[in-house]
Structure formats: C-alpha cells, structure tokens
Amino acid sequence: MNTLPIEEILPELKAVLSLPGNAVLVAPPGSGKTTRIPLALLNEPWLKGRRILLLEPRRLAARAAARYMARLLGEQPGETVGYRVRLDSCIGPKTRIEVITEGILTRMLQSDQALDGVGLILFDEFHERSLQADLGLALALEAQAVLREDLRLLIMSATLAAEPVAALLGNAPVLRSNGRVFPVETHYLERRTASQLEHIVAQTVFTSLAGNSGDVLVFLPGAGEIRRVQAELSANGITKQARVAPLYGNLSPAAQDAALLPSTDGMRKVILATSIAETSLTVEGVDTVIDSGLMRVPKYSSRTGLTRLETVRVSRQAAEQRRGRAGRLGPGSCYRLWTRQEDLYLESSNTPEILAADLTPLALELAAWGVNDPQQLLWLDIPPAAAFLQAQALLVKLGALETGGSITAHGRLMVQSGLHPRLAHMIIRAKEAGLGNLACELAAILQERDFLQGNGNRTDVDLRLRLEAVREAASGKYPEESLRRRIKAESERLKQDFSIHRNRQETVEACGLVLAFAYPDRIGQLRSGGRFLLENGRGAGMHELQPLAHSPYIVAADLDGQGTDSRIFLAAPIDYEQIRRYFSRQIAAGTNVAWDAAAQAVRAKSYERLGAILLKESPCANPDRDGVMAALLSGIALEGLSILPWTKAAQQLRQRLLFAGQQTEGWPDVSDEKLLATLENWLGPYVYGLTSRAELAKLNVAAILENLLTWQQRQELDEYAPAHVVVPSGRQIAINYSNPLCPVLAVKLQELFGLKETPCIAGGKVALTLELLSPAQRPVQVTRDLASFWCTTYFEVKKDLMGRYPKHYWPDDPATAVPTHRIRPGNS
Known part of the structure; x- marks a missing residue:
C-alpha cells in the first residue's frame, strides 16, 4: 500500500x-x-x-x-x-x-x-x-x-x-493535512471568442494531446455538451490519437469504469465528464485538465414552484477542485477556457443546494422525523422560509401532511419509498386506480434525463412517446440501450417496493391521468393554440405545431418556469371526465355573482373550478339577493358615482351639503370618496333587488340624500344653504354650489337694482359671488361687493350696456332704482 x-x-x-x-x-x-x-x-x-x-x-x-x-x-x-x-x-x-x-x-x-x-x-x-x-x-x-x-x-x-x-x-x-500537490501549469484564453463551445474544447484537446503525454480530463456542463464535443472530436480524427470516454451519472457502470480505469491497450484517453469527476474520484492516467468553466445546477423558483437546470459559471472553489485533478499523480496542465480577467470575477464557492432547491422532499423528511419547523434542528444554512412553506403546501395538497404540518399515514408511505414525494404519491394513487404498473414505468422514466429532448420546438413533448420507446425499444428513438434497461429495472424495483404484482401493461392513454396524480398543480386547460392555464394559476405553453398544442386538457411534467408562460418540455393529455372523477375532492363548486362591465349589470353564474381552471359555468336562476346587492355595489364603486341618475335637484342638494360641511361640522360627508366608501350604508337599502344600470336609473338620488339628514338638519339646510334666493325683481333664482367654497348667484344686473348689499348665506357668514348678466344672459361682471360695484364699476359697465341695449333701463342710481327683469320697469 x-x-x-x-x-x-x-x-x-x-x-x-x-x-x-x-x-x-x-x-x-x-x-x-x-x-x-x-x-x-x-x-x-x-x-x-x-x-x-x-x-x-x-x-x-x-x-x-x-x-x-x-x-x-x-x-x-x-x-x-x-x-x-x-x-x-x-x-x-x-x-x-x-x-x-x-x-x-x-x-x-x-x-x-x-x-x-x-x-x-x-x-x-x-x-x-x-x-x-x-x-x-x-x-x-x-x-x-x-x-x-x-x-x-x-x-x-x-x-x-x-x-x-x-x-x-x-x-x-x-x-x-498539507497533502501532496504536484505543480499544475494553468493556461487561460487570451480573449473570449464567438466560437461554439464544442469547437473551442476540441481545439484545446488536440493542443493538449500534442503538448502532454498523459490522458486528458475535460469538464463540461452536461451530457448534451459531452455528445456534441464527442462528435466534433470524431469528425476531426481523434481516434488516431486517443480514445474518447464519456463520464456522467446516467451511464452504465461498465461505461463509467471504462472512463475511470487505465487503458489496457496503451491508447491515450480523452475523458469527457460532468462535475461528477470533480471530487472523490481519481481518474487514473490523467495529467491534463480542460475546464469549460461551466456547470449545470438545479435552480428552484418559489415564484413558479418549478425547478429547472441552469448552466452557470463554476465557482473558484470548483475550478480549483477541477484543476487539482491534473496534479494528483504527478505534474500536470490545466487549460481554463476563460480569460484571466474573467477569472477575477468568479464566485468564491457554490450556492448550497438547500438555498436554491425544491424543498418538498426535505419538508416530508422533516415531518416524518417529527419536525414541522426547520429551526428546531441545527443547520449551516436554514432552509428559506418561503420555499419551505410552499413545499408544505404542496404536501398538504398531495395528502402527505395535515394542515398543521404533521405527517399523515399516506405521507409515511411516501417517505418510505425514497422517491420524490410527487412520484411516490403518483404510484400510490395510481395503484388504487388499477394503474400501478403504468405509474412505476412513468416514475422510472421521469427520474432519468429526457432521451428525446434536444431538438427545440421540433421535439414532441408527449410523454406517451417515451413510454412507447421504453416498452418497444423503437428503432431510432432510443440511442442508449443501457438507459432503457436501467429504466425497466427501476420500474420493476418500484413495482416490488409498492407491492404491485399484476404483470400487465396499462394503456398509454392513461398517462395523463397518472401524471396528474404527481402534478395536480400542473393540470392545464387550453386557452389558445399551445397556451394553457395551469391549476396553480400560472401560464404554460408549447409550440403551436406540437400535436398536444390543441388538447383541451394536459398535464405538464417538465417546464422551465421562465416568463409569463413557462415553456412545456414534457406533458400528456388528460380527459375532462378523468379530472372530474379522480379530482372531485379538489373541485370547488359555487356561484359567482359579479358585476359585468360590458353588460352594465350583475350576472350570476354557477361554476366548478379546479384551482384556477374553470371547468364548468352556467347561468344561475336564483342567486342570493345579498350577493347580488354586494355585486351591484361593487359595480357602482368600479364605474363611479356617475352611474347613478343625478338630476339637477340631486346634484344641487349634494353641492349644498358639501358647502354646509365646509362651513360647520355635523353635516353628512357626501364627497366622492366618502360616498363610494359607504355605498352599503347610504345606498344599499334602496338598491336591494336591483341588478342593472337601467334599473338604477329609476332611483330618486335627491330623496336618498335627503334621508341622510335629520329632521332638524332639513329645516336648517334651507336657511343655511338655501337652494334659491328671491332677488329684488321678485324672481326666485337658484344658487350654484358647484364650488362649495364659492357659491354663485347668476342674475341679470337689472334685477338687482335697488339692492344695496350683497346677499349672504350660512347665517350671514358667506357672501354670494354675484355673476352679473346682460339682458342677453351674458356675464358682464363678477363681484362679492355689490355696494362697491354700484359706486364704481357700474358706470363703466352701464356705458357698454347702453350701447348694446339702448332700449333697456339703465338708471344713474342703481342702488335706489326700480328692479326689473323686462326691458323697463312696468313694461310687459
């Protein structure tokens, strides 16, 4: 040793x-x-x-x-x-x-x-x-x-x-431990190029083979990049110099061993690996590392409730780990496919998965442990509260947790399986529905990478195609026989673990139903070609040329969680009747009574909803009258007070009340803000049973406002803020209260002859603003001091009026003259 x-x-x-x-x-x-x-x-x-x-x-x-x-x-x-x-x-x-x-x-x-x-x-x-x-x-x-x-x-x-x-x-x-680190010479790109990753990697591989004697370990973000680099190397004659060996998690053990162990024939190796080779493993014979500087990590969004793989820059910590692979057995070289300047901006370490992952499995494990609050345990980083609560909410929906967070018997069955809670729930529910074999097949497929993915919008998103490929090993559909065998082996293991003994194949047409057990929040209803509304209220979409793009209902198993409408990568159709039968407990029935702005009326409809999805809707013949009134008042609040029939009398009464409220306390507040905020109190009793704008037109708004006043206030209002004033000519003229701070009396100048002072209201506190009119009812002067006007400005106005209206009566002393609303006093 x-x-x-x-x-x-x-x-x-x-x-x-x-x-x-x-x-x-x-x-x-x-x-x-x-x-x-x-x-x-x-x-x-x-x-x-x-x-x-x-x-x-x-x-x-x-x-x-x-x-x-x-x-x-x-x-x-x-x-x-x-x-x-x-x-x-x-x-x-x-x-x-x-x-x-x-x-x-x-x-x-x-x-x-x-x-x-x-x-x-x-x-x-x-x-x-x-x-x-x-x-x-x-x-x-x-x-x-x-x-x-x-x-x-x-x-x-x-x-x-x-x-x-x-x-x-x-x-x-x-x-x-200081360890034993052999020197590793590090090379950087001189400048960033626009070339595709596979071209840069392939070029660097050939450079390293020429400059070093050992095997080459290349770090790439994922299996797709590995396949593209492998094709690029093959196209450029790599087989004459070295054997290419992929290395990633989904390969068979034999293929992984072929990458790890030294060549028996003396041929040099180029190992194309994901982050799987970053730590723990000693890849024998390697003296050169080529680092793409990229890695693929799962990122969970609490906004969408979805996890997607995201290609990101490696951290400095990971880059050093990768570099160290070249110096484990002797001196080596490391080619970093980024510049020295870019190297300065690498993050120091990777984000802990607990801060960026789907916490549903964690929440279920903790519940099984007897903990519903992560802070009861010791952590380097406490799980984010929002993501944890979202995970618990999903587990409640799946029946794994009680509302308070304690685990159910169903949840204990789920946690014992070791599967993601969605998949465990799917198999248990499907077994009850006689579809256990199909559920195990789908669970095995969903745990592996999508072997049909990679052609953008041309890739058919239908999960049934994957199932058929696994069952039939269809030629051209399945590039890796080892992956097919692994899926089938996992399926058989799951059948054994869940005691599913019937050895028969359920129809692929039930895929959507089985998938919905795992993803009830991702049942989608068609909105338009390729665009769906999901049960959780989010949008999702696929290319309109996809065969499933016009299905009335689908279940989405894989989405990217980006944008307004998440892109669907994997889905299956589900029937309306299947939804109604198997998700009846989640379907909420009720009556929706709401204001229809287009019809300008209240509309009542009975509905059935699965989350955000409206499954069924029909007119409701006898809606609750309180609900109708509430909807009508909401409509009035939405449309504004102008929807009410404001006659001149109603408008003036409201303006008088506003004026009175400006002058002294105790008067009802009839401002827009107050009336809209208290519709139920002052208007509700009068609209009970009404449903539309047309019926509102029959209301007597003036009488409704009057009912806001006490008997004493009604008497005082006529004194304090009279609707009319009797002028010297004997006529009764309405006061304009449109500006509560400045009530206006618009009157012909001749009708005020003989009046020495400006009329006042509000107990004599507020002088009216007089808008003096010509015989043709055109304004000639505005004043709040009539006595001053008679003494000064009147004589200038008189000259102008005498020129335009010579037949009319224009006395020299208007303060003592006889008032008239005709051409001359006494004229008929």
Whole structure:
C-alpha cells in the first residue's frame, strides 16, 4: 500500500475520535482521505463491533471508493467493505465499512433514529453542500444529541470553510493535512471568442494531446455538451490519437469504469465528464485538465414552484477542485477556457443546494422525523422560509401532511419509498386506480434525463412517446440501450417496493391521468393554440405545431418556469371526465355573482373550478339577493358615482351639503370618496333587488340624500344653504354650489337694482359671488361687493350696456332704482 499524505495526520485524528464527539478534516485532493481514513479507523477500540458509514455525493464515487478499499484489503466488495446506492447494493454480513450515497443515510436514520450498530459517520466532500448532505447532518446531530452520545461524526473536504462547520458540531476540533500537490501549469484564453463551445474544447484537446503525454480530463456542463464535443472530436480524427470516454451519472457502470480505469491497450484517453469527476474520484492516467468553466445546477423558483437546470459559471472553489485533478499523480496542465480577467470575477464557492432547491422532499423528511419547523434542528444554512412553506403546501395538497404540518399515514408511505414525494404519491394513487404498473414505468422514466429532448420546438413533448420507446425499444428513438434497461429495472424495483404484482401493461392513454396524480398543480386547460392555464394559476405553453398544442386538457411534467408562460418540455393529455372523477375532492363548486362591465349589470353564474381552471359555468336562476346587492355595489364603486341618475335637484342638494360641511361640522360627508366608501350604508337599502344600470336609473338620488339628514338638519339646510334666493325683481333664482367654497348667484344686473348689499348665506357668514348678466344672459361682471360695484364699476359697465341695449333701463342710481327683469320697469 503506497504511503499517502493523509497518513501523517492519522495519529492526531485517532486521538481526537477516541473520545465521543465530532471533528472536521480539511485535506487537499489526492491526499487519500476518502479511502485511507475508514481503513485506518476500522480497528479502533471504540468502533469494536460497529460499522463506519462513508457518505459520498455520487453513486459513481461510492462504488469506486468501495472497490478501491476492498482491493487494498485483497477482498471483493461486499466483504469488509461494501456499498449501497440507489438501484445497486453490495453489502454482506461481515461488512464493516459501508460506502453510501447521502440519501441512503436519510433512509437509515428514518428507519432507525439511533443508528444502532453504527459508530462513525464520515461526510466526504462536504463542501459540495448537497441538500441530502445538509439534511443527513442535521438529523445525525439530533440523533447524536438525543439518543447516541457515543456516535462520532467526521466532516471531510478539500476546500471547506471549516470554522462554521466546526461551530455547528459543537466547536469540534479542525484537523488539516498539507497533502501532496504536484505543480499544475494553468493556461487561460487570451480573449473570449464567438466560437461554439464544442469547437473551442476540441481545439484545446488536440493542443493538449500534442503538448502532454498523459490522458486528458475535460469538464463540461452536461451530457448534451459531452455528445456534441464527442462528435466534433470524431469528425476531426481523434481516434488516431486517443480514445474518447464519456463520464456522467446516467451511464452504465461498465461505461463509467471504462472512463475511470487505465487503458489496457496503451491508447491515450480523452475523458469527457460532468462535475461528477470533480471530487472523490481519481481518474487514473490523467495529467491534463480542460475546464469549460461551466456547470449545470438545479435552480428552484418559489415564484413558479418549478425547478429547472441552469448552466452557470463554476465557482473558484470548483475550478480549483477541477484543476487539482491534473496534479494528483504527478505534474500536470490545466487549460481554463476563460480569460484571466474573467477569472477575477468568479464566485468564491457554490450556492448550497438547500438555498436554491425544491424543498418538498426535505419538508416530508422533516415531518416524518417529527419536525414541522426547520429551526428546531441545527443547520449551516436554514432552509428559506418561503420555499419551505410552499413545499408544505404542496404536501398538504398531495395528502402527505395535515394542515398543521404533521405527517399523515399516506405521507409515511411516501417517505418510505425514497422517491420524490410527487412520484411516490403518483404510484400510490395510481395503484388504487388499477394503474400501478403504468405509474412505476412513468416514475422510472421521469427520474432519468429526457432521451428525446434536444431538438427545440421540433421535439414532441408527449410523454406517451417515451413510454412507447421504453416498452418497444423503437428503432431510432432510443440511442442508449443501457438507459432503457436501467429504466425497466427501476420500474420493476418500484413495482416490488409498492407491492404491485399484476404483470400487465396499462394503456398509454392513461398517462395523463397518472401524471396528474404527481402534478395536480400542473393540470392545464387550453386557452389558445399551445397556451394553457395551469391549476396553480400560472401560464404554460408549447409550440403551436406540437400535436398536444390543441388538447383541451394536459398535464405538464417538465417546464422551465421562465416568463409569463413557462415553456412545456414534457406533458400528456388528460380527459375532462378523468379530472372530474379522480379530482372531485379538489373541485370547488359555487356561484359567482359579479358585476359585468360590458353588460352594465350583475350576472350570476354557477361554476366548478379546479384551482384556477374553470371547468364548468352556467347561468344561475336564483342567486342570493345579498350577493347580488354586494355585486351591484361593487359595480357602482368600479364605474363611479356617475352611474347613478343625478338630476339637477340631486346634484344641487349634494353641492349644498358639501358647502354646509365646509362651513360647520355635523353635516353628512357626501364627497366622492366618502360616498363610494359607504355605498352599503347610504345606498344599499334602496338598491336591494336591483341588478342593472337601467334599473338604477329609476332611483330618486335627491330623496336618498335627503334621508341622510335629520329632521332638524332639513329645516336648517334651507336657511343655511338655501337652494334659491328671491332677488329684488321678485324672481326666485337658484344658487350654484358647484364650488362649495364659492357659491354663485347668476342674475341679470337689472334685477338687482335697488339692492344695496350683497346677499349672504350660512347665517350671514358667506357672501354670494354675484355673476352679473346682460339682458342677453351674458356675464358682464363678477363681484362679492355689490355696494362697491354700484359706486364704481357700474358706470363703466352701464356705458357698454347702453350701447348694446339702448332700449333697456339703465338708471344713474342703481342702488335706489326700480328692479326689473323686462326691458323697463312696468313694461310687459
């Protein structure tokens, strides 16, 4: 066994762990922490008869670590060292070291909170901060505090900020290994080019093969980019120089081994990998790394409730991890496909998944643990409150949680499956409906990448095509036979786990119904070609040439969550009758009574709704009269007070009241704001039973306003704010109160002859504004001081009027003259 740098720190680590407690270990890539530490601790006295759990973030790393440790012991996996990952397990009765993926730890804790028989949990590569790692640590800390004081926890990483983790672990000691890092020469782009990624990568591969002797590890964001780079390399004759080996999570174990192990024929390798090769794994023979600088991460939007994969820049932490792959076994080179200037702006570390992920699985796990508030546990980062509440709301809709947050019996069945809650609920409900086999097939398909995706709007979004391809292995539809076998194997496992024994194929036409069990919030109703309204109130769309674009109802399984209408990537049709039959409990029936602005009337309709989707609507013959009145008043508030029949008398009365209210307290407030705010009080009794603007036209608004006054106020109003004034000519003339601050009396000048002072109202406090008119009713002067007008301005006005109206009576002393509304006094 070769000596590795981590061995220098083993005595200190053993001493720290000899007492109950926790520790944090920081060691660089290639130091041997993943495989040497479990073996070194295996025979410690405090571990006698107990197992070690080594957590790895990926299945590939878990299997590789277990195989390597077993080889060091001269054994096969499943003896002293074994592994457990989804769909694969190699554990024997003598196994002492179990290498497991992080989700497996959660399952173990949920079934046995004390973890009997386990003495140590090692969280490897914890800097990746996966959701399952954070959850597993939170549950393990609780189990340690309440049930297992002797349980040890060791957090390991190459680039972890150790202090916050140590504080979380109760101020645990931090151990650091210097490791052994070989020099890595780093190259950057001189300038950013407009070339496609695959062209830049392929060119750099050929450059690195010419300048180095070992294998080349290329980091790309996803399987699609890997396939395009592989095609580009093949087109440029790569097979003459090296063998190309893809490496990503959905490949078969045999294909993954082909990328990891050295070539047996001496041919150099170019490994095209996702972030799966960033940590834990030693890809033998590599001395050159080419880093695209990109990674694909899930981003959850609490606004849409959707998760989508987003291609983002790597963090500095991730870039250093990738660079270190070239210097694990000797000096190497790293080609970074970005400029030195761009390198300055890299984020220091990746965003922890718990801050950006769908928290529905987390919320269900916590509920099964007995926690409905994340703050009851210890976290490095507390789950965001909005996303957590949204997750709980979905679980309530799926029947997994009670409204208060406690888990239901149905929820416990869901959590035991280890599936995403949506898929677990789908299988349970479908089994009850006699569609369990179909649900297991769909769950297996939905857990893998979409093998038909990649042609933009030309890719048919119909999920039924995927099911048919898996069932029939249709030629040309299925590029990877290994993926088809994996889907079928997962389907069979799920049937066994959920005790679905009927070995028959249900029709693909039931896909939409089964999918709706998983995604009840994404049942969509057609609005127009390709555009749908979802149950959750959001819009979604597909290209109008898609075969499903004109289906009355669909269920969307995969959307991007962007824009007003999310783009649909995967869906299936569902029948109206299926919705009514299987989602009857979610369908709300009622009567909608509302103001119809177009008809200017109240309309009452009976409806059935599934969330935001209107399934059925019909006129309601006998709506509740209180509801009708409320809708009518809402319509009046919407349209404004002008919808009421304001006669001159009503308008003047309102204006008089406004004037009176300006002068003294106690008068009703009849301003627009007050009347609109109190419609139910002052207008409601008079519109009960009315339904339209036409019927409102019959109201006597003046009488309604009068009823706001007490008997005494009615008497006082005629004195305080009279509707009319009798002028010297003997005529009764209305006062204009349109400006409550300045009431106006418009009167012919001749009718005021003999009047010495301006008339006053409001108990003599307010002089009327006199708008003096010519015989032709045209304004000639405005004044509030009639006496002054007679003495001064009148004589100038008189000259003008005598010229235009010579037959009329224009006395020299208007203050004592005889008033008239005719040409001359006494004339008929």
